[in-house]
Amino acid sequence: MARTINDHEMGTTKSNSPGKTSKLRTKQAVFMLSEEEHDFIQFYLKKQKITNRSRWYRETIIAHVLRSMEQDYPTLFEENEMRR
Numbered sequence: 001m002a003r004t005i006n007d008h009e010m011g012t013t014k015s016n017s018p019g020k021t022s023k024l025r026t027k028q029a030v031f032m033l034s035e036e037e038h039d040f041i042q043f044y045l046k047k048q049k050i051t052n053r054s055r056w057y058r059e060t061i062i063a064h065v066l067r068s069m070e071q072d073y074p075t076l077f078e079e080n081e082m083r084r
Contacts, residue, residue, distance in 0.1 A: 033041070050056050075082070 044050075045053060045056065
C-alpha cells in the first residue's frame with residue numbers, strides 16, 4: 001500500500017546549479033517488499049552497478065506506466081478492424 005506525505009511533513013531543497021530549473025520532489029511514496037523481492041532487487045542493482053536506487057525506482061515505475069498508457073490508448077477502430 002502506497003502512502004503519500006504532504007508538503008508540510010517533508011522539507012524542500014533547492015537546486016545547487018544556477019540557471020537549472022527542475023521540479024522539486026515534494027511527494028513521497030512508500031511501499032513494502034517481501035524479503036525475497038528486496039534481495040532480488042538488491043542483487044540486480046549491485047550487478048548493474050546502480051547506486052542511485054531512488055532514481056532507478058522512479059524511472060522504472062514511470063517507464064512501466066507510460067508503456068501501459070501507450071498500449072491502452074483509445075483508438076478510432078477496434079484492433080481486428082485495423083488488421084484487415
